[in-house]
Amino acid sequence: MKNCINKRQTACSAIQFSIVLFSVFLLSVFLTSASEAQISGSDLKRFQYEFSHNIYKQYADAVVYVTGEFIDPKKKELKEFFKIPNQKPNDSIGTGFFITDSGYVLTNAHGVHKSVSAVVELRNSVRYNAQVVGFMLEEDLALLKINLNEPVKSVTFKEDAEIEVGEPIMSISHPHGLKYSCTQGIISAAGRRSLLSDINVTVDCLLQTDMSINPGSSGGPWFNVDGKVVALTTSRRGGSDNIAFGVSAQEILRKLPALFDYPHRNGFVRGFEFTLKDGCVYVDKLDQASSAAKAGLKNGDRILSVNGTPITGIVSYLNLEDKFQAEQNVELTVKSEQTENNQENGERTVAFTLEKWNAPDVNDALWSKVGLKVRPLTDEEFKTCELKSSYAYVITEINKDKFENKEHKIVPGDVIGKIAGVRPENLSELNRLLARLKSGDRINITILRAVNAEDKTPLVSVSASHASQQSETFENNGKTDSENESDSHDNSKAQKPKAITKTRIDISDFKVK
Numbered sequence: 001m002k003n004c005i006n007k008r009q010t011a012c013s014a015i016q017f018s019i020v021l022f023s024v025f026l027l028s029v030f031l032t033s034a035s036e037a038q039i040s041g042s043d044l045k046r047f048q049y050e051f052s053h054n055i056y057k058q059y060a061d062a063v064v065y066v067t068g069e070f071i072d073p074k075k076k077e078l079k080e081f082f083k084i085p086n087q088k089p090n091d092s093i094g095t096g097f098f099i100t101d102s103g104y105v106l107t108n109a110h111g112v113h114k115s116v117s118a119v120v121e122l123r124n125s126v127r128y129n130a131q132v133v134g135f136m137l138e139e140d141l142a143l144l145k146i147n148l149n150e151p152v153k154s155v156t157f158k159e160d161a162e163i164e165v166g167e168p169i170m171s172i173s174h175p176h177g178l179k180y181s182c183t184q185g186i187i188s189a190a191g192r193r194s195l196l197s198d199i200n201v202t203v204d205c206l207l208q209t210d211m212s213i214n215p216g217s218s219g220g221p222w223f224n225v226d227g228k229v230v231a232l233t234t235s236r237r238g239g240s241d242n243i244a245f246g247v248s249a250q251e252i253l254r255k256l257p258a259l260f261d262y263p264h265r266n267g268f269v270r271g272f273e274f275t276l277k278d279g280c281v282y283v284d285k286l287d288q289a290s291s292a293a294k295a296g297l298k299n300g301d302r303i304l305s306v307n308g309t310p311i312t313g314i315v316s317y318l319n320l321e322d323k324f325q326a327e328q329n330v331e332l333t334v335k336s337e338q339t340e341n342n343q344e345n346g347e348r349t350v351a352f353t354l355e356k357w358n359a360p361d362v363n364d365a366l367w368s369k370v371g372l373k374v375r376p377l378t379d380e381e382f383k384t385c386e387l388k389s390s391y392a393y394v395i396t397e398i399n400k401d402k403f404e405n406k407e408h409k410i411v412p413g414d415v416i417g418k419i420a421g422v423r424p425e426n427l428s429e430l431n432r433l434l435a436r437l438k439s440g441d442r443i444n445i446t447i448l449r450a451v452n453a454e455d456k457t458p459l460v461s462v463s464a465s466h467a468s469q470q471s472e473t474f475e476n477n478g479k480t481d482s483e484n485e486s487d488s489h490d491n492s493k494a495q496k497p498k499a500i501t502k503t504r505i506d507i508s509d510f511k512v513k
Contacts, residue, residue: 048184052170055223056182061123061153063172065179066094066107066130066144066219068115073199080116081417081448082502083386089116095173095220095233096120096144100319101151104260105144106252107219108234109135110199112142113421116388120146123180134259137421140196140203140234140247143259155221157249158228159313160279163187163207169230171211173220185211185242187230194235194245206245207231213244222246250276253314260318264432268326269355272297279313283334292332295352301334304347326356362427365434369512370445371399374416376427377460384459385415385450386500391423392416392448393430396462402513408505410447413458417504418446441512446504453499 070092071080079087092115096107105120112118118130134143170184189208196203209222213236222231231246253276263270271290275282283301286293303311306320307330324330331351363373374393382390393416403410417423420443424430437443450459 048168051168051225052182052184055170055227056172058227059153059155059221059223060172060180062098062155063123063180063221064096064098064105065121065174066096066105066111066118067091067121068117068119070114071116073114076504076506078502078504081388081392081446081504082450083388093174093177093216094218095216097219097221097229097232098152098154099157099256099315100322101154102322103146103148103152104133105130105146106232107142107144108232109137109140109142109421110196110201110234111218112144113137113199118144120144122152131425132422133265134261135420135422136255136259137199137201138203139251139255140201141232141252141255141259155223155229156227157253157313157315158224158226158230159249159253159276159315162250163190163224163230163248165190167224167230169209169211169222169224171213171217171220171222171233173213173217173233175212175214175216177216183212185209188243190248192245194237196235203234203245203247205248205251206234207248209244209246210242211244212242217244256314256318258436260321261432261436262318262321262324263357264359264435266322266324266326267357267359268324268328269357270321271355272299274314274317276314281311281314281317291352291355292350295350296348297332297334297350297352298336301332301336301350303332303334305333307331324354326354328354330354359431359435362431362434365431367397367399369434369437369439370419370510371402371513372416373397374430377415381460385448386502387415387448387450389423391425393424393427394460394462395447403507406507408447408507410505410507412462413449413460414505415448415450415460416445417448419443420445437512439513442509443512445507445510447507449503449505451501451503453501456501459500 068091069089071077078084092111094107094111096105098104099106112132112135118132119127120130121127128146130144130146132142133145136142165187167187168184169187170182172180172182175181186209187207188210192206192208193202193204194206213233217233218235220233221229222233224230230249232252233244233246235245237243257274269290271287271292272283273285275284281303283297283299283303286297286299303317305311306317309320311317329351330353331349333347333349335347337346366372366374373396375396377390377392377394381394395410395412395414395416398410398412420433420437422433424433451457452459
């Protein structure tokens with residue numbers, strides 16, 4: 001019996017000892033975890049500082065201030081196009097960033113849409129007038145170009161995968177005009193949509209962040225911890241704190257080929273489009289009649305190099321395409337991932353010559369798609385009509401059937417100020433814009449009219465202007481050069497009234513044929 005009691009006591013002592021050891025173990029784990037938590041908190045603060053500081057130091061020079069005379073698209077004001085006495089212009093504020101070292105700037109379309117003309121200011125305060133190269137209002141993306149004498153700092157996009165919710169990010173922008181401000185946060189959610197109420201456009205597939213975003217931040221880049229751009233600021237939730245949205249890098253990269261539009265700008269035919277997957281560029285929508293297809297290029301081919309230069313993503317491809325011209329020889333190294341056991345592990349070379357883009361006559365294209373024919377303004381007409389920008393075109397012919405249901409009628413002598421949200425800088429740019437318009441597209445057209453306030457006569461006379469400007473597009477109606485000069489001289493004198501009646505006609509939701 002005594003042995004049993006001793007055994008029981010020994011067993012109890014062993015159990016108690018085990019409990020004590022386990023308690024000590026738990027306590028040590030708790031204390032260690034608490035210590036590690038304190039260290040992690042310290043590390044986190046150090047990480048947050050170093051992350052923002054390093055990215056700012058490395059990429060602040062790649063961020064630009066986008067400004068220009070501000071107008072309100074909702075109010076459809078005359079001052080957007082005409083010089084109005086005693087009106088001091090207000091400058092817009094926004095952000096953009098270089099995506100190539102040659103001077104291409106990515107920013108918001110809604111900011112460019114609200115400017116009479118875009119101006120880009122660098123970190124050293126030097127300003128440049130910017131050309132609008134690409135414009136997508138529905139995606140809230142715009143591509144600007146400034147002419148530089150030397151390369152600039154540019155960003156790199158995250159091309160390889162979708163960003164994860166919870167990832168830390170930082171941005172550099174100009175909130176309320178406070179230039180080169182830095183803010184930090186995380187990706188809060190994906191797949192959001194936001195209504196840009198000032199231009200009445202809803203943008204889908206947006207990322208959400210808790211970063212501090214304010215007016216002027218729009219167009220700013222979102223950097224991840226690797227210093228790669230994962231999004232571009234597009235809007236914030238009004239009346240809410242720390243809820244803002246951005247166009248993801250994946251969406252931007254899908255739109256870049258159309259924004260750059262090198263084939264139409266450089267006058268060649270590529271013969272295919274692109275699709276992106278995990279940072280790789282694949283051939284898509286191949287035109288089977290193109291020289292590329294005839295040389296053996298196939299849908300789904302992954303492009304590995306162009307003329308010996310490796311392709312690391314869509315931007316690296318577009319940087320090479322910038323130099324493409326019609327009748328140039330191009331050699332693509334591609335790999336088909338649909339087949340196996342081919343020579344050199346599926347890699348092959350496709351060599352072809354870029355065909356020339358046979359651009360249609362601009363008036364033929366404008367007539368077929370919109371129902372108008374135009375010509376450029378003369379310098380005298382531009383001054384007489386008191387326009388702010390010479391990027392405008394006199395309407396010479398109208399297909400009345402296309403405009404019969406419109407409330408406000410347009411007549412020859414009216415001027416196109418804007419078409420599809422863009423002021424084409426020349427007839428070539430207008431032609432390129434028309435090439436992008438597809439049948440069924442809905443666009444807006446802004447028509448301008450300037451008349452003598454005293455006798456209501458138009459300041460732009462189509463017949464007289466034809467006579468004063470001989471060109472390959474318009475005839476001189478059989479008159480001699482001396483008669484043309486006389487008409488031009490008399491007409492310019494008549495087009496200097498004491499007062500001008502200025503009108504703008506906005507034709508919305510016009511359906512392209």
